[in-house]
Amino acid sequence: MTYFLGAEWLSADDGDTVKWxxxxxxxxxxxxxRLSVPQAFQEDQGIAKDSTLYLATSKESPGLTWQTNWARALHQQFNNNGSLTNTQDTASRPINANQPALATSVNLGSIEQVSPSVFWAIGLVRQPTIRFQTLRENVPQHYHSFFWTKYTSIDEAIDDFIQDFPNALTRSVALDRKVMEDAGKVSS
Structure with missing residues (x-):
């Protein structure tokens, strides 16, 4: 099983150059x-031009392999071999030049019974997130995402998210049930 993310998450202009x-x-x-030249607080067709895209998974995932390359090469590698090469293409390039992509794969083996859960974390982070300026002040203030009050690095935040996923899923399902129950009291 594999998961791919392409650079189109970062810009509507496929001529923009990305690095990874x-x-x-x-x-x-x-x-x-991320974009090689991020543009702070700029957007193009609703896509932030100053964000970083993350794709992560637990290093404990069974048969974990990974690779960065152009999307077609990643698909071919996985389709032909059932795994990736644990190599990184480091040549920054425009999105439309052999579409850059990130990929991870896991080996679930022959599924004859329920296999262990495998999940991927996907995140798009802007830093800072908000620029605010009052009429009285001539200097803009920058605000950061709330999660930075708890974490000192993105690695720490990702590790916590991945380690807490089973508990987060339980909390999410409970919240969804509660919302549905409460909504059912108002309307079917």
């Missing part, structure tokens, strides 16, 4: 990608 990296944190494999 793959790192390992304490418990996660983390791909990141």
């Amino acid at each position: 990296n793959t790192t390992s944190s304490a418990t996660s494999l983390i791909h990141s990608m």
